[in-house]
Structure formats: C-alpha cells, structure tokens
Amino acid sequence: DGGITQSPKYLFRKEGQNVTLSCEQNLNHDAMYWYRQDPGQGLRLIYYSQIVNDFQKGDIAEGYSVSREKKESFPLTVTSAQKNPTAFYLCASSIDRRQRDLYGYTFGSGTRLTVV
Amino acid sequence: DAKTTQPTSMDCAEGRAANLPCNHSTISGNEYVYWYRQIHSQGPQYIIHGLKNNETNEMASLIITEDRKSSTLILPHATLRDTAVYYCIVLSGNTPLVFGKGTRLSVIA
Numbered sequence: 276d277g278g279i280t281q282s283p284k285y286l287f288r289k290e291g292q293n294v295t296l297s298c299e300q301n302l303n304h305d306a307m308y309w310y311r312q313d314p315g316q317g318l319r320l321i322y323y324s325q326i327v328n329d330f331q332k333g334d335i336a337e338g339y340s341v342s343r344e345k346k347e348s349f350p351l352t353v354t355s356a357q358k359n360p361t362a363f364y365l366c367a368s369s370i371d372r373r374q375r376d377l378y379g380y381t382f383g384s385g386t387r388l389t390v391v
Numbered sequence: 392d393a394k395t396t397q398p399t400s401m402d403c404a405e406g407r408a409a410n411l412p413c414n415h416s417t418i419s420g421n422e423y424v425y426w427y428r429q430i431h432s433q434g435p436q437y438i439i440h441g442l443k444n445n446e447t448n449e450m451a452s453l454i455i456t457e458d459r460k461s462s463t464l465i466l467p468h469a470t471l472r473d474t475a476v477y478y479c480i481v482l483s484g485n486t487p488l489v490f491g492k493g494t495r496l497s498v499i500a
C-alpha cells in the first residue's frame with residue numbers, strides 16, 4: 276500500500292546537536308511538507324517543496340533546513356540554531372498543485388523529538 | 392492565518408450524532424472545505440471534503456451552507472474512538488494547508 280513513512284517514531288538528542296528526521300513517500304506525490312506541533316496547539320508549517328530540487332520556507336523555518344533531491348524523500352534537519360526543538364513533527368504530501376484541491380494531503384504518523 | 396473559526400471543544404454522548412460547526416466566511420469560489428481529525432499523538436486523518444454540495448462517505452457527512460460561509464461535519468453515531476481534535480480547513484490550490492486549533496471532541500460513554 277502507498278503511504279508516507281516517518282522514522283523514527285521517537286527520537287532523543289542532546290542539546291546543541293543537529294538531528295535529521297526522515298520522510299519517505301511512495302504515492303508519487305509532487306509536493307511534500309513539514310509541520311511542527313506543540314502540546315495543545317495546531318500544526319505549523321516549517322518548509323514545503325512543490326517539486327524536486329525546490330523548496331520554500333513556511334511560517335517557522337528558522338533553525339531548520341531541508342533538501343529535496345528525490346521526489347519520494349524530504350528530510351528535515353533540526354539544527355542547533357532552533358531554540359525549542361522538542362516537538363511533534365509531521366510530514367505530509369500532496370499530488371501536484373493543480374489537483375491538490377481535489378485530493379488533499381496525506382500525513383505520516385509523526386516523529387516525536389525530545390532534546391535534553 | 393487559518394481562514395476558519397471553530398469552537399474550542401465539544402462533548403457528545405456515545406451513539407448520538409456529533410455536529411461540528413465551522414465558519415469560513417471569507418472562502419473563495421474555488422476553495423474546498425476539508426475536514427481532518429487528529430487522535431492523540433498520531434498524524435491527521437482525512438475525513439471528508441466538499442466544494443458546494445453536501446457530501447457523505449463512510450465516516451461522516453459534510454453539510455455546506457448555500458452561501459458557503461459555513462459548514463457542519465456530522466458523525467452520525469459517535470463512538471469513543473471518535474474522540475479527537477477535528478480541523479476544518481479551507482484549501483486553496485496555491486497555498487499549503489493551514490491549520491487552526493480545531494475543535495476537541497470528547498465522546499462520553
């Protein structure tokens with residue numbers, strides 16, 4: 276079955292270390308997204324990519340970096356510059372922009388990052 | 392910013408219909424209304440979407456007012472497993488999905 280895989284489900288890192296969260300999809304979707312969720316809050320957009328080798332900042336991109344070298348992969352790096360990295364991170368994908376209204380987004384199951 | 396307004400929380404008795412309202416008074420003619428839900432510590436799950444007409448699937452029904460300025464998600468027979476945060480989202484093809492805080496639905500036995 277097609278879907279989005281985020282790994283690992285739980286991740287622990289020491290303060291000051293960079294960490295990369297994995298997101299892979301086999302849905303042949305063009306666009307991919309990273310969201311962050313804090314306790315009791317909605318999802319906030321970090322970065323998104325409409326096409327391979329291109330990405331745009333979302334509302335809270337500071338302290339994060341991404342790459343989109345392959346259509347099926349969109350890894351997120353949480354750098355030491357991110358002041359409050361502990362959060363629940365969600366990856367999503369959608370078909371191309373013109374059809375997104377019709378088909379919506381598919382979400383992964385998330386990675387819970389804890390920085391100690 | 393989210394284009395929708397939802398109540399912060401709602402309760403529903405198990406087995407009864409849960410009616411979740413959403414206001415989207417600034418919606419444009421070509422924007423869809425989407426509903427997702429998020430059970431604790433999981434990724435959002437798609438429920439239903441619509442443009443103008445009412446929609447029904449195996450999970451829920453979506454009632455959109457004629458002027459499209461508001462809609463209601465109906466879970467016809469709520470179960471304890473429907474306890475979740477429900478997000479009403481207006482989706483425009485050119486911008487990423489923007490989430491508000493949603494409605495926290497508690498289904499009570």
